Structures are given as C-alpha cells and as structure tokens.
Amino acid sequence: MTQSSVDVPAKGGFSFDLCKRNNMLIEKGLKAPSFLKTGTTIVGLIFKDGVILGADTRATEGPIVADKNCEKIHYMAPNIYCCGAGTAADTEAVTDMVSSQLRLHRYQTGRDSRVITALTLLKKHLFSYQGHVSAALVLGGVDITGPHLHTIYPHGSTDTLPFATMGSGSLAAMSVFEAKYKEGLTRDEGIKLVAEAICSGIFNDLGSGSNVDICVITKGNKEYLRNYMEPNPRTYVSSKGYSFTKKTEILRTKITPLMERVEITEVGEAMEE
C-alpha cells in the first residue's frame, strides 16, 4: 500500500501558509487590498456609580468614509459593553465570539458575568493571534465586585484605568480627559466629559467623525444612548424632495405577481423533533 501524505491544516490558530506567496506578489508590485478600518475615537471613564463608555460613529476605508453611522459599542453581557477600534471585522467578530462564550458561561455557572472574565477571554484570544487580529478595545462594566474599566491592545496586553482612550483620535480625547478628569464625577458630569472627549476626537482627528454614542452602566442597570449627540447634521436638505419635471401619461396598467401563492396543507404527523 502506498503511503500518501496529506497536508491537513492545523486545528485553530492562524494559518501562515499564504504569507510566502503574498510577499512574492507584493514584491512583484501587486497592491494588497485595503480593509475597512474604524479609524476611531473610543473612550471609557469610571464615575461615582459605574462606567460610561463613548464612541464616534465613522468607519473608514482608506480615505473614504464607508459608514457614516456605524455602531462601535458592542454588547458583551447585560452588565458589560465593549468599544472597538481597529479593523471593523476583527472587533465585531472578537466581541461577538466572547459575548457568546460569556453567555454559555452564565448558563453553566448561574451567575452574572464578571468583567475580568471577558477581559481574560479577549486577551487570550488576541495574544494567540500575535497581533494579527487588529482589535483595540475599551472594555467596561459593573459586576458583583464593582465597576471596572480596561483597555486591550491588539497584541493582548491590558491596562486597568480610571479613564481610557483608544483609536486614532485617542490623543485628542486623552488631552480632554487629562485636563478635566476628577474623581467622584456624577452621572451628568461624566456623560458631559465623555461627550466632550469624543467631540474632541470627531473635530480634531480625520479618522473619526459623525455622531457620539454613549453607554452608561451602573449596578443592575444599563443605558445605551445611541446617537446621544449629532454635531454633524446635513447642512442643506432640500425640502421639496424629488420632483420630476414632465408628467408621463399612463396608457395602460397591468400587474403580474412574481410569485404564485403556495397553499400548504398539513398532512400526516408533524416532523420528528
């Protein structure tokens, strides 16, 4: 019997098989396709009763704005939310994945999820991909041990901070936080400061823009304020709408349904479960 060796791809982890071929193509002059990035401003801050997360809503593809009003604050658990900067697909996929893992864990333990659980799951995943999963996250939530705020970098390192910013607009937002943050902020002061920091990113960074999203998490309660502020409305909107100049004469009307209506009659027993 002849022995055939079959190349089975490794289970899990990144497959680096195509890298040599990609490098050869780039040397030959082929331009790699650009991907959708969320050149972003995301911030988080801890106030008296919990955590406030904020994000802008612009998604860019190189120099073009691909999505004027995308959602960058992702749901992880009823008491935990996560803002994501970097490659949009990576942030979406990784937060979705950890969100389902947290749910299964909740069913298994019968307890509410803790923020460090989400933190450890995210950082383990990102580290194992050695920074190739380009997701920079601001994770915040309130659990049984209190309010928590963490930042997670694409290579898997984390920080625990009272106030944090990530994304291309992080310096503009951080300058607002460093100048104005105090301990023991009330809910309204906190929301105002977060909105100010995001606006600073929106107006001073080209990768961020459009509206401000805010999420306030306190013990036992969360408020997702989508489009809390819209500081970039459309300036000139025609009130007339579309109006065509010449009225076309209708000669004849005939309506043909595209799909026949199908009648389903229950015959016999229901399907086996």
Added chain:
Amino acid sequence: MTFTIPIENGDSVKNAEADSQRTLYPYVTGTSIVAIKYKDGVLMASDMGGSYGSTLRYKNIERMKAIGKHSLLGASGEISDFQEILRYLDELVLNDSMWDDGNSLGPKEVHNYLTRVMYNRRNKFNPLWNTLVLGGVKNGETYLGMVSMIGVSFEDNHVATGFGNHLARPILRDEWHADLSFEDGVKLLEKCMRVLLYRDRSAINKLQIAKITEEGVTVSQPYSLKTFWEFKAFNNPTAGAEGSW
C-alpha cells in the same frame, strides 16, 4: 493576471558617500512648542529638554530666542539645525541694521525668510530638521506663524509643533478666544504643557514661557508645573480584577 514590476534604483553602495553629505535623521531633538496670540502679543511655551534618541541628554536647552526687536522664534526638532538657523538670522538682522535706515525686520519678514530657507533646503534633499514657530508684534499688529521642515508655512491664532499638534491643539481650539489676558493666556498654556508632560515621553517638567509684546521680548525663568498622581484608582489598580495588571 499581469503585475507591474518596479525597476530597481541603482546600487546602494554608490549612494552611501553622497548620503553622508545630507541630513538623514535627527540626533538631539527638542519636543513640542505651544504658542498663542493674546491681548498684547504672543505667548510661547516650551520645555528645556534635549533628547538623544530615548535618553534625556540635555536638560537646560533654551528653545526660544528673540530675533531682532520684534520677533520670537521657537524650535522643535534637531537642536544643531536650530543653532544654525539662529546664525543665519543673526547675519540677516545684522545686515539689516547696517543699512541704518530706522527700519527693522518684523515677524512677517522673518517668517518669510525662514520659509524660503526651509523650502529650498528641502528641495535639495538636505533639510533643516526643525519645526519653527515665529511670533511677534510690530506696529500694533500681532503675528504668529509656523514653518515645518519641508517648507509648509502658515499663520494662525494658536500653533503647536510635534506632539503638541495632537494633544494641545484640541484644547486650544476649544478654549482659545481673542483678547485673552496675560494671566488667562499663561493658564491656558500651562494646561496644554501639563497634558504634554503627562503624555509625551520626551517632555520634562522644566519649562519656560516667553512673551513678546510691542515693548519687546521677555523669557521667563525656568519653572516646573504641579502634577497630580493621587487618583485612588492608581493606588491599587487591579484590586477588583485579580490576575490583571
């Protein structure tokens, strides 16, 4: 499928000698400068550090100097190139005063001269590795402008170089307004310099503030800013998150 194949650009060995004749990278650098127009003139702030790569080599460098009677020049970037520019400007001011015609170079003229110098050096691929801030008052008119190492020049009500662009400019855009008093201007500059001190690794806590008005230039004595590190959250950051850092 066809690809375009780029043609290679000659031998790197042959170009090595030519490379030693022009600036390729900076060595001793100064960090940001922040400047604003205020009621009586221009206020400029800079720290006194000169970094040699990642070492803080020099801690007593004055990066702001008076030029003639009406202008104040601040520079970030390569310190030796700044000293060279000061020599050029010295010669310029000297030649101007030798005319002895009662006229003296104003900030607009000095700014224009610097723009020409920087742009021409950049065209010869031998730049002066600086971003310069030029402020001044002449005949009641306040002027504040900036020139970069590639010759980009413009004037504005508030300017900043280097990291100041990212950290100080947002604050200035929000909080600057015309006719600031001297005290308010200094408070605003200190706010910006404090954020830079927290977030720029090459900044040091030893800064000078220079003021230029119709009367002339005054550069303050070096002093340090008060910083706050006592956030309770910094004391034991991972108290609630065992295993993290």
